[in-house]
Amino acid sequence: MNNRLILVTGGTGYIGSHTTVELLNSGFDVVIIDNLSNSDKEILDRIEKITGKRPYFEQFDICDEEKLEKFFNIYKKVDAVIHFAAFKAVGESVEKPLMYYQNNLVGLMNLLNRMIQFNVSNLVFSSSATVYGQPDKLPVNEQAPFKPADSPYGNTKQIAEEIIRDVVKSNPEFFAISLRYFNPIGAHPSALIGELPRGVPNNLVPFITQTAAGVRDELKVFGDDYNTPDGSAIRDYINVVDLAKAHVVSILRMIEKNSKHNLEVFNLGTGKGSSVLEIVNTFENVTGQKLNYSIVNRREGDVESVYAEIRYANEELGWKAKEGLDKTLLSAWNWEKRIRNIKD
Numbered sequence: 001m002n003n004r005l006i007l008v009t010g011g012t013g014y015i016g017s018h019t020t021v022e023l024l025n026s027g028f029d030v031v032i033i034d035n036l037s038n039s040d041k042e043i044l045d046r047i048e049k050i051t052g053k054r055p056y057f058e059q060f061d062i063c064d065e066e067k068l069e070k071f072f073n074i075y076k077k078v079d080a081v082i083h084f085a086a087f088k089a090v091g092e093s094v095e096k097p098l099m100y101y102q103n104n105l106v107g108l109m110n111l112l113n114r115m116i117q118f119n120v121s122n123l124v125f126s127s128s129a130t131v132y133g134q135p136d137k138l139p140v141n142e143q144a145p146f147k148p149a150d151s152p153y154g155n156t157k158q159i160a161e162e163i164i165r166d167v168v169k170s171n172p173e174f175f176a177i178s179l180r181y182f183n184p185i186g187a188h189p190s191a192l193i194g195e196l197p198r199g200v201p202n203n204l205v206p207f208i209t210q211t212a213a214g215v216r217d218e219l220k221v222f223g224d225d226y227n228t229p230d231g232s233a234i235r236d237y238i239n240v241v242d243l244a245k246a247h248v249v250s251i252l253r254m255i256e257k258n259s260k261h262n263l264e265v266f267n268l269g270t271g272k273g274s275s276v277l278e279i280v281n282t283f284e285n286v287t288g289q290k291l292n293y294s295i296v297n298r299r300e301g302d303v304e305s306v307y308a309e310i311r312y313a314n315e316e317l318g319w320k321a322k323e324g325l326d327k328t329l330l331s332a333w334n335w336e337k338r339i340r341n342i343k344d
Contacts, residue, residue, distance in 0.1 A: 005029045005077050006251060007120075009062055009111065011055065014040040014195045015126065015184055017047060018244035019082060021193070024051040027249050031056035031075055032206075033068075033333040034085065046192040049122050065114075073301040080122035081109060086156070089202035090130070093153035104156035105163070112167050116174070120198030122254040123176040124232050124247055125164055128139075128268070129236070130154035131180060135302040138273070141309035142180070142265045151301035153289040161265075168263040175262050177250045182236035182269035182308050184243045186328035186337035194335030203328070204276060205283075209336035212289040219291055221276050223298035228305055232276035236269035236307035239323035239331075243268055246319045253317065260316070269308030270321045280328070286326045287333045 010016045011032030017039075023030050024047070032044075032055050041059070042180055048054040050302055056075075060067040062085055072078070086104040087093065093100040115123065132140050133147030149155035149166065164176050185205040187194030200216075201207040211219040224231035246268050274282075280291055314320045336342070 003029060004079045004255065005031060005075065007031050007033065007075070007078045007081045008055075008084065009033045009081065010086065012036065012041065012043040013014050013084055015240060015243060016084040017043050017193045018188060018240050019084075019247045020047055020055055022241070022244040022248050023251070024053045024055065028251070031058065031064060031078070033058050033060065033071065034043065035061040038085045040196075041195060042144065044102050045207055050188065050190050050192055062111055062293045063103060065110050068110050068114050072114050072120075076118070080254060081111065081115060082118060082126070082247055082251070083108065084122045084126045086126070086312065088124050088153060090151045090153050091258045091299060093151050093156075094301050097152035100152045100156050107158060108160050108163060109230055112163070116171060118239070121174050122251070123164070123174075124250045125160065125176060125178045127161055127180045128154070128157045129180055129267070129306055129308065131158045131161060132306060133296075135306060135344075138305060139307050140267070140311035142312055150303055154301075161196055165263055172262065175254050175259055177259070178263070178265045179246060179250065180265065181243060182238055182267070182306070184240045185237050186239045186241070186323070186331045188241060189331060190232060191331070191334045191338040193331065194339075196339065199269060203331050204279060208280065208283050208291060209332050211293070212283070212287065212333065213292055213336050213340045213342060215340070218294065219293035220296045221279070221280070222296060222302060224295045225298075226304045228275055228279045230275050233302055234273040234275050234305035234307065236272065236296065237279065237325065237328070238269050238321050239272055239328040242321040242323055246313070248318065249317055249319045266313040266317050267308040267310055268321075269310055270314060271310040273305060273307035273309055277324075282325050283333070286330050289333070322335075
């Protein structure tokens with residue numbers, strides 16, 4: 001396994017940086033491509049501090065075909081690619097659909113073209129539970145049909161999976177694993193890396209931690225009239241380090257030729273749904289921080305309830321989420337305190 005080189009697009013981002021840490025800790029070499037549109041180059045120093053190793057880094061946008069081709073001409077021995085680089089905010093995608101289609105799909109197609117051109121045949125794709133829309137049955141398993149997407153972001157993930165499926169079908173030597181994330185939260189236990197969105201957060205937990213830290217005046221809970229026990233929307237929240245480890249398992253599966261099919265799909269979640277208000281209450285209990293929050297109207301593009309059937313990932317991929325909600329939310333708060341220089 002030594003000297004295996006993994007390309008991680010979007011590797012200085014939230015999930016990308018945690019995955020890079022786990023890859024380096026597992027003995028892989030890593031090269032990151034990131035345009036730093038939603039991350040910071042300083043993350044490379046933090047990754048090195050955690051692992052004792054520094055990933056290679058190239059700063060550009062994968063939508064730039066010429067730069068991507070030049071990259072593969074330089075890094076000729078890439079063994080596999082983990083593709084994170086994409087816009088990911090549901091609400092923003094509703095407001096700016098063309099921006100999402102342009103970035104998320106053109107970037108993927110450029111990447112696949114260059115992988116085929118340079119004989120790089122292993123891809124792990126960062127997909128999402130949004131491909132399911134509002135499922136007919138919960139927990140949702142990997143065989144559930146795609147519903148019409150509730151947002152352009154969700155639609156880009158559906159289309160991306162279809163593109164990958166067609167590429168695999170036309171290239172018998174090409175292998176892909178699509179990992180459908182539910183809701184990644186938390187931070188590395190070192191508190192050196194975590195979720196740090198630019199501007200106003202679109203995800204629940206960074207908005208919670210920023211509200212607790214006084215960066216935001218108030219947390220808005222979008223809707224309390226859903227058909228759920230407390231009226232707020234339900235999601236499957238998974239620790240980001242657990243999630244990152246699934247990518248290492250997936251890479252090993254392909255490199256060691258253990259894949260059952262050229263294209264495999266796995267849900268990454270805990271198998272348990274938690275409501276927004278449950279997350280708020282748990283955060284308050286484990287941190288001792290009272291949150292200023294209000295209930296507002298539902299947000300366009302949000303589904304009522306979704307959580308994962310995880311048996312297939314547990315049994316076939318050999319991976320399982322381990323960290324509980326308490327420890328995960330505490331890690332998110334420790335990260336927030338560190339970056340805001342908040343003392344206990």
